[in-house]
Amino acid sequence: MDFCTWMETMQHRTEENLERRLPSAGIAPQRLHQAMRYVTLGGGKRIRPLLCFAAGDLTAADPVRLDSAAVAVELIHVYSLVHDDLPCMDDDVLRRGKPTCHVEFDEATALLVGDALQSLAFQVLAEALPGADAQRQLEMLRILAQASGSRGMAGGQAIDLAAVGQSLSLTELEFMHIHKTGALIRAAVLLGAHCGEPLSPAALSRLDHFAKTAGLLFQVVDDILDSEADTATLGKTAGKDAAQNKPTYVNLLGITQAKEKAAELRAIAHAALEPFGKSARRLDELTNYIVDRRF
Amino acid sequence: MDFCTWMETMQHRTEENLERRLPSAGIAPQRLHQAMRYVTLGGGKRIRPLLCFAAGDLTAADPVRLDSAAVAVELIHVYSLVHDDLPCMDDDVLRRGKPTCHVEFDEATALLVGDALQSLAFQVLAEALPGADAQRQLEMLRILAQASGSRGMAGGQAIDLAAVGQSLSLTELEFMHIHKTGALIRAAVLLGAHCGEPLSPAALSRLDHFAKTAGLLFQVVDDILDSEADTATLGKTAGKDAAQNKPTYVNLLGITQAKEKAAELRAIAHAALEPFGKSARRLDELTNYIVDRRF
Numbered sequence: 001m002d003f004c005t006w007m008e009t010m011q012h013r014t015e016e017n018l019e020r021r022l023p024s025a026g027i028a029p030q031r032l033h034q035a036m037r038y039v040t041l042g043g044g045k046r047i048r049p050l051l052c053f054a055a056g057d058l059t060a061a062d063p064v065r066l067d068s069a070a071v072a073v074e075l076i077h078v079y080s081l082v083h084d085d086l087p088c089m090d091d092d093v094l095r096r097g098k099p100t101c102h103v104e105f106d107e108a109t110a111l112l113v114g115d116a117l118q119s120l121a122f123q124v125l126a127e128a129l130p131g132a133d134a135q136r137q138l139e140m141l142r143i144l145a146q147a148s149g150s151r152g153m154a155g156g157q158a159i160d161l162a163a164v165g166q167s168l169s170l171t172e173l174e175f176m177h178i179h180k181t182g183a184l185i186r187a188a189v190l191l192g193a194h195c196g197e198p199l200s201p202a203a204l205s206r207l208d209h210f211a212k213t214a215g216l217l218f219q220v221v222d223d224i225l226d227s228e229a230d231t232a233t234l235g236k237t238a239g240k241d242a243a244q245n246k247p248t249y250v251n252l253l254g255i256t257q258a259k260e261k262a263a264e265l266r267a268i269a270h271a272a273l274e275p276f277g278k279s280a281r282r283l284d285e286l287t288n289y290i291v292d293r294r295f
Numbered sequence: 296m297d298f299c300t301w302m303e304t305m306q307h308r309t310e311e312n313l314e315r316r317l318p319s320a321g322i323a324p325q326r327l328h329q330a331m332r333y334v335t336l337g338g339g340k341r342i343r344p345l346l347c348f349a350a351g352d353l354t355a356a357d358p359v360r361l362d363s364a365a366v367a368v369e370l371i372h373v374y375s376l377v378h379d380d381l382p383c384m385d386d387d388v389l390r391r392g393k394p395t396c397h398v399e400f401d402e403a404t405a406l407l408v409g410d411a412l413q414s415l416a417f418q419v420l421a422e423a424l425p426g427a428d429a430q431r432q433l434e435m436l437r438i439l440a441q442a443s444g445s446r447g448m449a450g451g452q453a454i455d456l457a458a459v460g461q462s463l464s465l466t467e468l469e470f471m472h473i474h475k476t477g478a479l480i481r482a483a484v485l486l487g488a489h490c491g492e493p494l495s496p497a498a499l500s501r502l503d504h505f506a507k508t509a510g511l512l513f514q515v516v517d518d519i520l521d522s523e524a525d526t527a528t529l530g531k532t533a534g535k536d537a538a539q540n541k542p543t544y545v546n547l548l549g550i551t552q553a554k555e556k557a558a559e560l561r562a563i564a565h566a567a568l569e570p571f572g573k574s575a576r577r578l579d580e581l582t583n584y585i586v587d588r589r590f
Contacts, residue, residue, distance in 0.1 A: 023445055028470075032445050032453035083410060088402035107383035108456050111406070112449050115378060115413065119444030122417045126436035134429030141421035141436060149414030150318055150327050154407050158327035161403050175323075 003285040007050060014049040015041065017071045021124055035105045035113045036120075040078045043096035047218070047290070048073045048184060051211075052192035054282035058207065059196025065129055069140065069191040072125040076148050077184060079117035082110050084157065094237050118148070140194050147187035156180025160246070168247040174216065176247075181222070182215030189214065189283075203276070210272035210283065217265040218290050223248040224258050229295060266291050298580040302345060309344040310336065312366045316419055330400045330408045331415075335373050338391035342513070342585070343368045343479060346506075347487035349577035353502065354491025360424055364435065364486040367420040371443050372479060374412035377405050379452065389532050413443070435489050442482035451475025455541070463542040469511065471542075476517070477510030484509065484578075498571070505567035505578065512560040513585050518543040519553050524590060561586050 001009070018040050025034045049070035056066045085092040085100040086107060093103050102110035125141050146152055156179030163176060189211035193199060199207065227250040249258045269287045273280040296304070313335050320329045344365035351361045380387040380395040381402060388398050397405035420436050441447055451474030458471060484506035488494060494502065522545040544553045564582045568575040 027446070029445070029450050029453040029457065031457065032450060036445060079410075083406055086406065088406060109453065111378055111381065111383060112445075112453050112456075115374075115409070115443075116445035116449040118410065118413050119440050119447075119449065123437060123440035123444060126433050126440060128430075128433065128437075134433055135423075138421050138423065138429055138432055142418060142423075145414050145418035145421060148410075149418060150324070150331060150407075150411035151322070152414075154411040154414065155324050155327060158324040158404065158407050161407075162324065162326065 003282070003289070006282065006285075007289070010050055010053050011046045013067070014046045014070055014074060017067050018074065021071050021075075021120065031105070031109060032112055032116065035101055035109050036116060038098075038104060039082050039095075039101045039113060040075070040117070043098065044074075044078070045293070046070075046074060047286075048077050048188040050286055051185060051188040051214070051283070052195075054286050055189045055192030055207070055211075056195050057282050058203075058276055058279045059193050059199060061192060061196030062129075062132070065132055065195035066192060068124050068127060068129065069195055070188075072121040072144060073184065073188045073191060075117045075121035075124065076144065076153070079114040079121070080148075080153055080157070080184075082117070083114040086110055089157070089161070092237055121148075136194055136198075140191050143187050143190050143194070147183040152179060152183035152187075153181075156183065163247055165245050166247065168252070170252060173247050173249065173252055177216060177219040178212070181219045182212060185215035185218055186211040206272050206275060210269055213265050213269045213272060214287060214290065217262060217269060217287070220249045220258060220262045220265060221291055221293070223250045224255065224262065225293075225295065226250075227255065262291055298577070298584070301577065301580075302584070305345055305348050306341045308362070309341045309365055309369060312362050313369065316366050316370075316415065326400070326404060327407055327411065330396055330404050331412060333393075333399060334377050334390075334396045334408060335370070335412065338393065339369075339373070340588070341365075341369060342581075343372050343483040345581055346480060346483040346509070346578070347490075349581050350484045350487030350502070350506075351490050352577050353498075353571055353574045354488050354494060356487060356491030357424075357427070360427055360490035361487060363419050363422060363424065364490055365483075367416040367439060368479065368483045368486060370412045370416035370419065371439065371448070374409040374416070375448055375452070375479075377412070378409040381405055384452070384456070387532055416443075431489060431493075435486050438482050438485055438489070442478040447474060447478035447482075448476075451478065458542055460540050461542065463547070465547060468542050468544065468547055472511060472514040473507070476514045477507060480510035480513055481506040501567050501570060505564055508560055508564045508567060509582060509585065512557060512564060512582070515544045515553060515557045515560060516586055516588070518545045519550065519557065520588075520590065521545075522550065557586055 022037050022040060023033045025037055027033055052070040052073055053066055081095060082101045084090050085095055086102055093100055101113055121144065122141065125144060148154060156176055159176040160180055186208065189207060193207055226248065249261060253261060266287060270284060273283055317332050317335060318328045320332055322328055347365040347368055348361055376390060377396045379385050380390055381397055388395055396408055416439065417436065420439060443449065451471055454471040455475055481503065484502060488502055521543065544556060548556060561582060565579060568578055
């Protein structure tokens with residue numbers, strides 16, 4: 001199967017799984033469930049689920065377990081977007097080409113939507129799976145919780161807030177992104193691999209190196225897109241980072257050097273995957289997609 | 296050990312465990328970690344941890360597992376308070392006798408504090424425990440996630456929001472509280488029991504009946520206290536529900552009937568515990584404490 005067909009198949013599968021896991025809009029409290037479905041369904045590139053599925057190829061992962069892991073990591077991602085868009089955070093009105101949750105519903109609902117999506121992520125990942133090793137499932141829960149918390153994604157948001165209007169060094173900028181975006185992307189890769197046969201410590205460490213690099217790469221490209229693309233293409237407000245005086249790779253390095261940085265990280269990512277041979281094909285392709293995407 | 300000494304011992308133990316589980320204030324992002332500690336430590340009756348420890352007596356529960364469960368359930372409770380106090384929700388300035396998180400820090404930090412405390416709760420509950428049955432640990436994670444999510448506590452908050460200014464029937468009011476406060480109190484009891492020997496289905500169902508009753512009882516008494524006590528005693532803004540035109544047991548039933556309702560629920564709770572004999576002593580005492588407390 002070519003990459004594009006694979007990607008669409010996996011995106012479709014993720015959408016179906018999310019649809020199935022979210023409470024139906026007819027169940028009380030209806031408005032909350034409507035809003036949870038509004039923010040989660042019908043949009044998004046599903047990069048994290050794709051990474052999860054692709055990493056599963058390395059370990060001949062069980063498809064049912066992969067589905068749970070992919071849904072859980074995407075639910076955490078969606079909750080973070082909903083909270084990040086709130087007026088007290090980035091105060092954004094557009095996300096995935098639609099009005100943000102607090103605009104379409106209201107602030108309190110958006111707050112609760114994020115809270116409930118986070119709970120649901122852990123509920124899904126803790127679900128009883130026939131034949132699954134419960135110890136490894138607990139390990140996966142720990143990976144996701146750590147990646148989401150104060151020393152992962154939520155911590156990254158806090159560093160991001162503190163950085164508005166500050167001039168950061170490249171090291172400080174990377175520290176922020178390793179938490180804000182990198183932690184969950186890394187978790188997506190590790191969770192995918194954990195759905196199959198255990199990797200050797202050396203292989204796991206290589207995969208982790210890839211995952212960290214991919215997370216950073218994703219953010220560098222995001223900064224480049226934010227500075228070059230328009231709002232209609234992105235489906236979210238373009239040029240927002242510059243307008244909010246946020247430090248980005250582009251304003252720190254300039255656009256040319258930022259692109260060089262992306263090329264360099266892409267090479268590191270591919271190199272980390274090389275020892276995995278053919279089983280890393282999808283991860284290789286996804287790495288290219290992350291760099292070459294237009295939104 | 297008399298009840299009061301037991302309670303103080305368990306509160307102290309919970310405080311120590313929370314202190315140990317929270318990232319130290321010196322770890323980056325410092326401000327976030329400071330705020331997480333500010334809202335979690337040094338206050339609170341720790342009713343949910345107490346219920347957890349008391350329920351552990353029924354099953355000769357392992358103390359280390361009980362500590363994890365008690366911390367996890369309290370972290371969920373604290374996160375819900377922080378988010379509930381935000382301007383877009385109850386907009387409150389006082390909690391546990393101190394300025395609320397968004398007042399002491401800022402709104403964005405309060406949002407992230409709640410988010411990160413929720414992640415930490417699941418992280419703690421997923422931690423590897425020597426000798427613990429991983430399947431039962433997963434079951435506990437499911438109980439906590441369900442109790443926290445859109446069909447539990449977060450859902451209850453949404454119902455509460457929708458109810459402001461509405462006149463609810465007693466059934467509707469109970470439906471709200473079963474979710475908003477009841478779900479987590481129920482989870483606290485069940486988690487405590489799950490830390491020991493498995494209960495028979497009949498015993499588990501009795502305990503569940505107790506837990507649901509205790510949750511409702513807690514809320515009825517809360518409404519009575521809110522209408523009768525002053526702000527200094529409560530450590531949170533008194534008379535807030537009436538001021539916000541929120542439906543309560545007191546304004547639905549009147550104070551006399553609300554107190555009768557509390558007495559009735561107390562009797563039901565004690566009756567549900569009776570078959571457990573002496574092992575239910577702490578749960579019996581806690582039930583009385585919930586009714587007789589002054590704040």
